[in-house]
Amino acid sequence: MKVIDTDIAEVKIIEPRVFGDARGFFMETWNAQVFRELGIDATFVQDNHSRSVQHTLRGLHYQIRQPQGKLVRVTRGEVFDVAVDMRKSSSTFGQWVGTLLSESNQRLLWVPRGFAHGFYVVSESADFQYKCTDFYAPEYERSLLWSDPTLAIEWPIADKCQLILSEKDRDAVPFIDAEYL
Structure with missing residues (x-):
């Protein structure tokens, strides 16, 4: 596996080794020993899978207690994925990183605990899968406004598209x- 550093040291893009032939492909997306050697020592307790249609924006979500580290990837389609540092004590507090994840680039993104996370669906639809280091706790979940001018996230939103948001994300x-961590 290859690790690509981002502007926030703890957030990592991971390119797995992909073995392909006429039958298709094989890749390892999680191996505790290999990831530990890459500096990601995580124990996962929950796997999630969402499917979203084009122009859906989910996030930016985080938990103020039981913060979740997430290893995310796209198995169908393409999304622009974003992590925002919510850790008050961090030198990158309030900064964000974003990257395209897709079925074709097969990249994974490591989003550590203490980050708000969200994504925008670029393709016609997208299947988004992620592993979590802690359980979902709705009473601790918070939503950060995706369009906050202070953050100035450069979402690749298509001109004149009808953005699809949940009520929770509209009211973020x-x-x-x-609330910060």
């Missing part, structure tokens, strides 16, 4: 009013 709070 700006960064200045958010």
